[in-house]
Amino acid sequence: MKAESSSAAELLAALRAEGTLERETLDRDYNARATVTAEHFNEEMRRYRQLSQPARAMNSATLDVVYDEISGQTLDIFGAAEPGESLKPVFLFVHGGYWRALSKLDSSFMAPALAKHGIATAVLDYRLAPAVSLGEIVREVRQAIAFLWRRGAHYGINPQRIFAGGSSAGGHLTGMLLANGWQANAHVPENVIKGALAISGLFHLAPIAASFVQDWISLTPQQVTELSPAEDISRMGCPLIVAFAAQEATGFGRQSRTYHKLWREAGHECDFMEIPNRNHFDVVLDLADPETKLSRALVELVRLG
Template sequence: MTAPSGSAAELLGALRGEGRLSREALDRDYNARATVTSARFDEEMQRYRQLSQPARAMPGATLDVVYDEISGQTLDIFGAAAPGERLKPVFLFVHGGYWRALSKLDSAFMAPALAERGIATAVLDYRLAPAVSLAEIVREVRQAVSFLWRRGANYGVDPQRIFAGGSSAGGHLTGTLLANGWQAAAQVPENVVKGALTISGLFHLAPIAASFVQEWIGLTPREVAELSPAEHISGIGCPLIVAFASGEPAGFGRQSRAYHQLWREAGHECGFMEIPDRNHFDVVLDLADPETMLSHALTELVRRG
């Protein structure tokens, strides 16, 4: 499937304009939970945790590394190089949960498959809404990248080969890692992330701030502008894959198509994947299976990087 055409101004205008749609329409278009039964949702959440457990038993796994002294948040690293080996590229995975659920314990399911292909995995915790603001969550996730760039070599990963990805709210947070404007203050290179994969992501927050999600995320107009990745496409950029499931709510599909086109409009390399026979919750689990096209795409992204 091809993404829609249009200038960057037109695409941004359409995304901003979604915030003026009716609450009923937005609640429908951004309610992923309503696209599956309660039993199916519970099953997928259990699979996240079950498929992540084997990673914690991987040889050399390093758990609960504090990456941010301010918040005390931690990350786990799997499949890294042993002492004396060449440092390995690392895929930093950012979990979803509409910024208020899940953890790194549910998020390491891709680590064994990536380790077989010579790629380390890092998964992180960040504090959740409504206990903290989205601005704070974004700060913490960016700090995780800064930590890997500064100290990753101490843990067997290559600071020059950091890749990032995430699902749903994690897709949004991945987008904030690619956005311009934060790297200088963090004293990291603008191209610190060498490639990225967003799955079922959210790239403009205008419709989110007008939907049911606002009840716990509490976005201000300024935060909508500052924390929407679509508003801050870097001039440097990196190879990006924008993926989503065929069974997504309509809003997630619209945002993925628009973000892909915005990335292309900026002159950056960007792949586009609609994964058939998957829903918002199970599509990311394709990363646990090295034979899926999503897993192949991630592996190729890292190898090329």
């Protein structure tokens, strides 16, 4: 990470200091489920799966491609180029679920809308906590990017135009894809990702390790530092959109605002979007509707990238 200005140092210090707040405060600030009724939450989970079904019926769908031989995890690809067509840019979507829930079956709802703009979509499974560590989850997601770089052309994807994004825990994992250092070990260029979208993400894990989430994520102090994207702002600094819902739990909004400021403080292009009339769970479904502000912003990100 480049040398911090005083303001960046202050922002990082504030994120770290969050971990010293009372457990009761942190549990409230990071409890997204408490912001909606149980009925509403269950309905949104059904919509994730329901809205993802049309993608799996697309003629261009390629399902269950193993991207990581070690874990055996797979990804699905939608809307890629057919033989004879030019290779297409790809948006890799990383699902949320506080690192312990959901799957790629719930996560392809943006594919039909993106395909209309000539953009392919890839969605992946990663193993979930507490069966594996967060460090292993990060490794697997990074391997998906490496796979698209090495083998994407075989599937109709342009490896020079890889974009990534995710929501909630997927926003955190998107941040870890943008961090420095892993690219050399994965044998990919440092600028392998040409643009990113982080929705309602978690960018510093100090408060997470002091909250109810620690019950299944089991972070050590060293992991809190190593797995916090805010601690390692990318040197390359691809264009980034940081978005969150207006009806978020307080901690998610606070972290999104701070990560946006850190990215800008480092001299990188970063847009910020607070989506009105949305909560932590339905905001990402705006990507299924090509007319929403969030969907249009993603298309523009890829177009300019």
